[in-house]
Amino acid sequence: MKKLALLCLIACGTMQTTLAQTxxxxxxxxxxxVAEAPEWSAMLKRDKGWFGxxxxxxxxxxxxxxKQAKANDKILFIFSDTMVGEIKDNTMAPGYKMIHNSVAILDGNRPQPxxxxxxxxxxxxxxxESVFIPKTPKTDTSDYYWLGDGFVNEADKATYIFGYRVRNVAKAAFGFREVGNTIIKIPAGSKPxxxxxxxxxxxFYLQGEGDxxxxYGxxxxxxxKAAGAPKPDGYIYTYGVRGVYKKMSVARVKPEDFENFAKWxxxxxxxxxxxxxxxxxxxDGVSNELSFSALPDGRYVLVHQGWGMSSDVYMRLAASPVGPFGPPIKVWNTKPDLEEKTFVVYNGKAHPSLSKPGELIISYNINSVEFIKDLTKHPYLYRPRFVRVKFE
Known part of the structure; x- marks a missing residue:
């Protein structure tokens, strides 16, 4: 717990802009x-099967x-650590299991369970068992995947997802450590x-000294243009975050060259x-998951949790996919969700495909540093919550 607090204090340092542009x-x-989006939050409050x-x-x-998906479209949701089992009498029933990732598919654009x-x-x-299990030359037998962002590539219609290879390490601050980065490619038409x-x-794994x-991902x-970008230049921009100060950088590549790493x-x-x-x-001062989206007025918006694991979700306006970025603007304070001192909030981000014109649906995650103990008392704790930002 002392290590967790220390890391949070370090990560909660001063944000600074180092891209000098005017x-x-x-x-x-x-x-x-901004207000709660209870219909989206309720969609992920489930008693059986996937429950967190x-x-x-x-x-x-x-x-x-x-832009928002249409009523006859399908949206793929990807999750990292996942709870599977059943909730009975307001607690987890025996036989529950944690797996390291899962997926869901929503038919349409509305929050209908x-x-x-x-x-x-x-x-x-x-x-x-997890949907995605590492099987690459650099994979150790104990590695597992947490998932980064993904997209459907117009060049081949395949779905690409960033997989972070994670390994349990006793000496690491949180008991685990990211050790590699993998590109997961799902062929067009493939089913879970x-x-x-x-x-x-x-x-795309960024390795330096210590922490x-x-x-990237x-x-x-x-x-x-095919993705609906208002000012398309034909590139895929991928953001990376590293270190306890949550420093963000960006890479780009053409859709047809996505698997040709030399072209990045x-x-x-x-x-x-x-x-x-x-x-x-x-x-710096962002989070390990975030989103970058275009706004109707020609600007862009980056959505992230403040300083990694603060209780606030922020957005920062940008002039282009590489910036410059404005100061953090507080969007939502999650403290009312923190019933216990052991609860933590992280990884706020926006979901344009869920959002009506002129708004952004934003999610954030809730977890606990005493995971099983708190889930026994609060079995619906471990799931995303959603808010709706409407631009005036």
């Missing part, structure tokens, strides 16, 4: 209202990332649990370069 765009002010998970990303399977189906795999004993997927070790590690912005370039503060080690820190 622009006439207003990056400090935007008019909006974090790491939520939404991927419109029509490939149109920049009967239209959302959850999927996981099963092991040799018929028990719940995706037995025909492809996994490729990538160079100065991270990955934290958030993806598909800036193409990185913003060094002035130009796009091929050396990943020269990527500039755009801002």
């Amino acid at each position: 622009t006439p765009v207003n990056l400090t002010d935007i008019k909006f209202t 998970g974090d790491g939520i990303y939404s991927i419109p399977l029509n490939g149109v990332e920049g 009967d239209k959302m189906k959850f999927y996981w795999d099963t092991d040799a004993k018929g028990e719940a 649990p995706y037995k025909d997927l492809k996994q490729t070790d990538s160079p 100065d590690i991270g990955s 934290t958030g993806i912005y598909v800036n193409t 370039t990185y913003w060094d503060g002035k130009a796009w370069v091929s050396d990943i080690d020269k990527a500039a820190t755009l801002i």
Whole structure:
């Protein structure tokens, strides 16, 4: 617990903008209202089967990332650590199991529980198992996946997801450590649990001294006409976050070159370069999951949890996918959700495919540093909550 508090204090340091650019765009002010989106939160409050998970990303399977999905579209949701079992008498019934990732598919664009189906795999004993299990040359037998962002690539219609290889390490601050980055490719038309997927070790794991590690895949912005981007330049922008100060950088690549890692370039503060080690820190104080979206007025918005694991969700206005970025604007304070001192909140992000024009649906995760103990008393705790931001 002392280590957790220390890391939080370090991560809650001062945010700073290190991308020196000037622009006439207003990056400090935007008019909006915000309120709970209880219908979306209720959709993930479930008693049987999938009853908890974090790491939520939404991927419109029509490939149109920049606007609300249509009523006849399908949206893929991906989750990291997931609870499978049953809730009875307001506690977890015996036989529950945690797996490291799962998925769900929503038919349509409305929060209708009967239209959302959850999927996981099963092991040799018929028990719940993760959908995505690392199987690459760099994988250790004990590695498992947590999931980054994903998208449907217009070049081949496959779904690409960033997989973070994680390993339990006794000496690590939280008992685990990210050790690698993988690209997961799901062929067009494949159905969960995706037995025909492809996994490729990538160079997008950021390794430095001590806790100065991270990955690309934290958030993806598909800036193409096919994806519905208002000012398309034909590139896929992928954001990375590293270290306890949550420093954010960005890479880009054309859709047809997504698997050709030599074609990726990185913003060094002035130009796009091929050396990943020269990527500039755009801002710090973000979170390990975030979102970057276009606004109707021509600006962009980055949504993230403040300083990794603070109780506040922020947005920052941007002039372009590489910035500059304005100061943090508080969107939502999650303290009313923190019934126990052991609860933590993290990884706020927006979901454009769930959002009506002029608004953004934003999710954040709730967890506990005394996980099983608190879930026994609060079995519905471990699931995303949602709020709705309306721009005026």
